[in-house]
Amino acid sequence: MKNYKEDFPILKQRIKGKPLVYLDNSATTQKPKAVIQAITDYYEKDNANVHRGVHELSMRASIAYENAHKRVAEFIGAEEEEIIFTKGTTESINFLAYVLGRSLKAGDEILLSEMEHHSNFVPWQQIAKEKGAKLKIIPITKEFRLDMKAAENLLTQKTKILAITHCSNVLGTINPIKELAKMAHQVNATLIVDAAQSVPHMQIDVKELDCDFLAFSGHKMFGPTGIGVLYGKRKLLENLEPFMYGGGMIEEVTQEKSTWKDSPWRFEAGTPNIEGAIGLAKAIEYIQDIGITNIESYTGTLTEYALKELKKVKGIKIIGPQDINNRAPVISFTIQGMHPHDVGEILNQEGVAIRGGNHCAMPLMTSLKLDGTNRASFHIYNTKEDIDTLIKAIKKAQDIFK
Amino acid sequence: MKITKEQAQQIDRSKISSSELTEEQEMYKENIIDYYKHPRNKEELKDYTCKHRELNPICGDEIILYLKIEKGKVKRATYTGKGCAISQASISLLTEKITDMNITEAKNIKREDIFKMLGIPISFVRTKCALLSLKTLTKSLEETT
Ligand SMILES: Cc1ncc(COP(=O)(O)O)c(C=O)c1O
Numbered sequence: 001m002k003n004y005k006e007d008f009p010i011l012k013q014r015i016k017g018k019p020l021v022y023l024d025n026s027a028t029t030q031k032p033k034a035v036i037q038a039i040t041d042y043y044e045k046d047n048a049n050v051h052r053g054v055h056e057l058s059m060r061a062s063i064a065y066e067n068a069h070k071r072v073a074e075f076i077g078a079e080e081e082e083i084i085f086t087k088g089t090t091e092s093i094n095f096l097a098y099v100l101g102r103s104l105k106a107g108d109e110i111l112l113s114e115m116e117h118h119s120n121f122v123p124w125q126q127i128a129k130e131k132g133a134k135l136k137i138i139p140i141t142k143e144f145r146l147d148m149k150a151a152e153n154l155l156t157q158k159t160k161i162l163a164i165t166h167c168s169n170v171l172g173t174i175n176p177i178k179e180l181a182k183m184a185h186q187v188n189a190t191l192i193v194d195a196a197q198s199v200p201h202m203q204i205d206v207k208e209l210d211c212d213f214l215a216f217s218g219h220k221m222f223g224p225t226g227i228g229v230l231y232g233k234r235k236l237l238e239n240l241e242p243f244m245y246g247g248g249m250i251e252e253v254t255q256e257k258s259t260w261k262d263s264p265w266r267f268e269a270g271t272p273n274i275e276g277a278i279g280l281a282k283a284i285e286y287i288q289d290i291g292i293t294n295i296e297s298y299t300g301t302l303t304e305y306a307l308k309e310l311k312k313v314k315g316i317k318i319i320g321p322q323d324i325n326n327r328a329p330v331i332s333f334t335i336q337g338m339h340p341h342d343v344g345e346i347l348n349q350e351g352v353a354i355r356g357g358n359h360c361a362m363p364l365m366t367s368l369k370l371d372g373t374n375r376a377s378f379h380i381y382n383t384k385e386d387i388d389t390l391i392k393a394i395k396k397a398q399d400i401f402k
Numbered sequence: 403m404k405i406t407k408e409q410a411q412q413i414d415r416s417k418i419s420s421s422e423l424t425e426e427q428e429m430y431k432e433n434i435i436d437y438y439k440h441p442r443n444k445e446e447l448k449d450y451t452c453k454h455r456e457l458n459p460i461c462g463d464e465i466i467l468y469l470k471i472e473k474g475k476v477k478r479a480t481y482t483g484k485g486c487a488i489s490q491a492s493i494s495l496l497t498e499k500i501t502d503m504n505i506t507e508a509k510n511i512k513r514e515d516i517f518k519m520l521g522i523p524i525s526f527v528r529t530k531c532a533l534l535s536l537k538t539l540t541k542s543l544e545e546t547t
Contacts, residue, residue, distance in 0.1 A: 337439070339486035341461045345528065358462050365462075371484055372462050401435055401487075 001298065004290075004381040007032040011381060018351030021386045026169050026197060026330050026377035027355055028219045031283075035222055038282035039275050049271055051248060061274055068277035069264065075284045076214070077205035078231050084264040085277055088228030089196040090119040092215030093163070095230060095243045095267070096192055097123035100161060102241070106132030109158040111189070113138040113146055113175070114367055115168040118360040120194040124163055133160070139367070144171045144320050152183060159189040166198035166214075170359045170373065171320035172303075172330035174198065181210040190236075196220055200379070201328050202296050206231055218276060223283035227276025230267075237263040244269040295380050299329040302378045306331055306387045313394060319373050332359075332373035335394065338401050340372045346400060350393035423522065431522050437491035442498055447480045454542040458534045460527075463489040467497075467538045471546060476500045476508060481538075486531050488524065493535035495519050500539065509543050511536060 005011045008030045013020050022030060042064065048057035050065045069083045086092045104110075110124050114137055128135045136159075138151045146164075155162065162184045167174045177193055184191040193211040198204060200221035206214055213236070218227040232240070242249060242260055246269040251259040260266040287295065304324045310316050315336035321327050335343055340356025347354055355375045358365045365372065376390060423431060447453075447468035455466045463485030470478040479497040483490065499519060500508045516536050517524060524532045 339461070341486040341528070341531065342488070345525065357460065400431075401439075 003383075005383075007034070007286075008381055009033055009036070015351040015353075016349050021350075021352045021382075021389045023376040023378065023382065023386065023390060024353045024355045025200075025379040025382075026220070026359075026375065028225070029200065029222050029379050030381070031224065031279075032222055032286050034286055035224065035279050035282045039224065039279045042275055042278050047274075050274055051265075064278050064281075065272065065274050068281035071281040071284050072229055075204075075288070076199065076231060077207050079234060081263050082206075082231055082234050082237065084230040084232065084237075084267045085272055086215075086228045086230050087226055087273070088217040088219070089117075089194060089215045090217075090228075092213075092228055092230035093120050093192070093194065094123045096163075096213055096215075097127045099240050099243050100190065101127035101131060104128075104131040104133045104160060107158065108133040108160045109136055109156065110134070111136045111138065111151075111154055111159050111162045111164075113151075113164050114140050115146070115171055115173065115361065115364050116163075116165055117169055117194065117196070118362070119196075120163055120165060120192075121363060124161070134158075137363070138164075140171075140173075140364075143322075144173055145326075146173070146175050148176070148179070151180065155183050155187050155189065157187055159184070159187055161192060162189050163192040163194070165194040165196075167195075167201070167328045167330070168320075168361075168364075169197045169330060170332050170361045170364055170375065172328045172332070173321055174202075174326040174328055176326075177209045177211060185210070197328055197330065201299060203292050212236055218280040218283065221280075221283055222286055223280035224276050227273050227280045229280075232263075234263070237267070240267075242266050242269065246270045248272070290380060298380060299378050299382075300324055302382055302384065302387065303327065303329045303331065305384055306376065306378070306390075309387060309391050313391060313398075315398065316394070319368065319370065329378040330375065331377070332375045334370065334373055335398065338397065340374045342401070343374050343394070343397050346397040347390070347393045350389065350396065352390055352393045354390070434487055434491040434520065434522065437494045438487035441490060441494045443480045443494060443501075444482060445480050446482055447478060450478075450480075452542050452546045454538055454545060456534055456538040456541060458485065458489060458530050461486050461489065461531055463531055463534050465489065465493050465534055465538045467493070467542050469542055469546070471505065474505050476503050476505065485534075486528075488520070488528055489531040489534045492516060492520060492532050493538065496535045496539060505543060505546070508539065511539065 010030050046060040048061040050062040069080050072083045073080045110128055110133055125135055136154050138154055139147045141147050166177055181191050190212045193214040195214050195216040199216040212233050214231040216229050219225040249261055249266050249269040251261050310333055317334045319332040344356040357372045450468040451471045452469045457464050465481055465483040468480045479500050481493050481497055
């Protein structure tokens, strides 16, 4: 296996005199040279506004921007018209809460799961409040998996929206979206998938999953911040009214009324994040060159190794599935007698970057009765040595707190 | 962009923490862990004259401070709560510090006094943890008068 650290300039640095071991990939991944270069190239050679000019630069920028839609579509098995660029997962989901929320009525139900990130929780909580709809929550099992029996009971004719994460950013649990799609569609509910943690790590085919909408962020998959994706089934998007109004999304404007462009342009008002789209397209190309299935199996072996090693350390408890089936390279754990932020700070002294806290999942933390967890998450540039360094640093932290 | 004096101080502090700790700081670090594991004044006070709760959403720290104030003096100060070592040691130390103190004097406690009391360098991201104790005290005292 190639050492992919070489592709990422930032990883060459030392922290506190020690080699940086970056294990906070669920929060954001680092960027390969190719992506950084693509953004620089765009600004040095092709920068112009898109869809607005007939001059050479505008044409180049427009082509690059449209090609980015194509690249994303191809990557997740969608069509170009089904890809809307947003600021990220959070904006994608807020878009849906706002646009789909328009047709919600009092008494309608929105179904979520206990393991949602705040960005797939709070927008629904708010829209439910506004519309007098009811929020219902699918619990998780003792094994940290989605309780499918409960899901079946909670999905009723009243359920209009099922919004659920594909992969939990806390537990690493991967949810059975295909099955949930079948169940949701039986009651004519719309299935929305938060794929922020799954698209960066596993092969996604939206047609096979049969979800109605799917959201993810570029920055968690080697792309820049400020660019994300909302996928929607073509026939659903065709019937949706815009989210924002302004330049770039209109077909005709008179003093009396306006008409809209077709999807996806109808949903991208204003000058978009062109550099972000170009960077994301490059990031996908980078992933495709390695092969997403190769990434999946490599990070899978890392996860297996990390679980095994972490379990050997006294006082550590894994918060998430204990096996690697349907599990992403995201491992939460607690250390007896130590708060995650103290752990994180001591690990930082060893050059190890992990995340500690509630991971924007306070409802989950509350139901697990935890103040927070430590979380290590891996990607293609991590190695078994990184995990060994992590374990050593944890033992050092335990010594300090002894 | 101009950075404020306060930000500069914070950046400075985080620089300090990147270097090895002095022997004295090591001692303080042990002191903090000791206060974290064996907290002083951590109990609910039944006959408090004022009670106030503050949260630090970054760490999920929580402090509930109970004060019994008599004749302009802090007769007793206790707390309950949860969170990281820095936030919890900080409030535990602070309750000791303000016991028997005049309210006016307690109101005058500054950020710098807290950092001095803790004795170890506090990095930029942990400033909120360290100062949650002071924030809780300040708000409590505002409520009493
Ligand atoms: C599962 C999940 N959903 C949503 C988000 C929000 O993504 P973003 O902050 O990029 O909008 C995250 C990122 O932290 C996540 O892990």
